[in-house]
Amino acid sequence: MKKAMICLCALYICLSMAACSPFFPRRYPVDVDYDVDYSDTIKLYSDQDWIYEDYEYYYRKFDNIDYNVRVPFINIDSYDAEVANREIIRLVDKKIEEVNGTDGWYDEVGAYFEFNYTTYISNNIAAVIIKTGIEATDIMLPDYYTYTFNINTGYILSYSDACEMAGFSSVSLERTIEEIVTETLKKEIHEAYGADSPYLEYVEETMSNYHQAVKTGEIGFVIDEYRTTLKVIFTWSIPFHAGYKNEIIDIWY
Numbered sequence: 001m002k003k004a005m006i007c008l009c010a011l012y013i014c015l016s017m018a019a020c021s022p023f024f025p026r027r028y029p030v031d032v033d034y035d036v037d038y039s040d041t042i043k044l045y046s047d048q049d050w051i052y053e054d055y056e057y058y059y060r061k062f063d064n065i066d067y068n069v070r071v072p073f074i075n076i077d078s079y080d081a082e083v084a085n086r087e088i089i090r091l092v093d094k095k096i097e098e099v100n101g102t103d104g105w106y107d108e109v110g111a112y113f114e115f116n117y118t119t120y121i122s123n124n125i126a127a128v129i130i131k132t133g134i135e136a137t138d139i140m141l142p143d144y145y146t147y148t149f150n151i152n153t154g155y156i157l158s159y160s161d162a163c164e165m166a167g168f169s170s171v172s173l174e175r176t177i178e179e180i181v182t183e184t185l186k187k188e189i190h191e192a193y194g195a196d197s198p199y200l201e202y203v204e205e206t207m208s209n210y211h212q213a214v215k216t217g218e219i220g221f222v223i224d225e226y227r228t229t230l231k232v233i234f235t236w237s238i239p240f241h242a243g244y245k246n247e248i249i250d251i252w253y
Contacts, residue, residue, distance in 0.1 A: 042154050044077045050126035050151055051075060051119045069096070069115040072128050074147065078154025084147045088130065091145060095132050114140070120225040124152050127222035129231070129248075144233045144246055146220040159219050166223070166230045166253040173251070174210075177232065180249055181206050185238070192240060205237035220246075228252060 043050070054073030071092055074081045095115060113134050120127040126149045133142035148157045157165075163173050182203050189199040213219040213234045220233030230251045235244050 042077050042151060044075050044081075048075050049119075050121050050149075051128050069113075070117060071115070072117045072119065072130065074126070074128070074149065076126070076149055076151060076154050078149075080154060080156040081149065084156065088145075091130070091132070114142070120222050122223075122225045122227050124150060125157075125223050125227065126151050127224075129220070129222055129233075141242055141245060144220050144248070146222050146233060148222050159214060159217075159221055162221050162223055162230060166251070168230070168251075168253065174207075176251055177210060177249060178203070178207055180251075181210075181236070184247075185236070189239060202237045202239060206235075209235045209237065220248075 051072050051074055053070055069092065072088065074084050074088075092115060095113070115130070115132045117128050117130045120129075128147050130145040131142050132145070133140045148162060149155070150157055150161075160170075163170065166173075168176070182199075185202050185206065186199050189197050189202065210219070222231045223229070224231060230253060232249045232251060233246060236247045237243070238245055
């Protein structure tokens with residue numbers, strides 16, 4: 001009996017650790033009717049949209065003119081939304097500190113700092129893509145951060161939830177993504193370096209990045225406002241610029 005109790009305790013500890021681990025995929029219910037009009041009952045502020053611009057942050061460019069930084073606020077009364085809003089504010093503060101902590105380097109090169117967002121709101125889904133980056137030349141390599149919410153429940157959706165809603169299995173979705181990555185990299189590399197230039201190693205590295213992002217929960221994704229496209233974001237390996245880019249893939253379903 002004592003041995004059985006020890007085993008049960010050990011099992012409970014393992015499951016608790018797994019549930020708290022960032023590598024443990026969070027699953028939320030998706031068995032809701034997505035054709036029913038949503039109500040305002042879960043909004044924090046009923047007179048505002050599900051995601052809106054709450055207030056403005058500022059930074060100084062090289063010519064000492066103030067520019068706006070658009071910060072989204074997720075207007076959902078839930079724990080997940082509260083956590084997401086705190087993360088967004090920390091992200092803004094971090095990015096502005098990076099700009100202001102460079103001893104004028106950005107001023108000297110005339111760099112342009114961007115912090116912007118795009119929302120996708122449909123029946124029972126509210127999603128946002130945050131785009132941030134610094135443009136010091138003619139090329140900006142942006143970072144993306146995404147949040148997709150079920151506004152019936154207030155829960156943030158996991159990547160597996162979004163794939164399930166879009167009707168993809170993990171195998172079929174991976175196959176589709178690999179086809180897009182292969183064709184895109186083949187075209188870009190051949191246009192840049194010639195038709196005989198190798199590209200498969202970059203496809204392999206990019207798909208490895210995809211698998212790692214899915215595993216760690218760092219994969220970016222949203223469902224668009226028409227609920228016809230799953231947008232997936234992860235890091236691609238490329239032979240030019242900085243050696244990588246964060247790319248958005250539109251997958252129709």
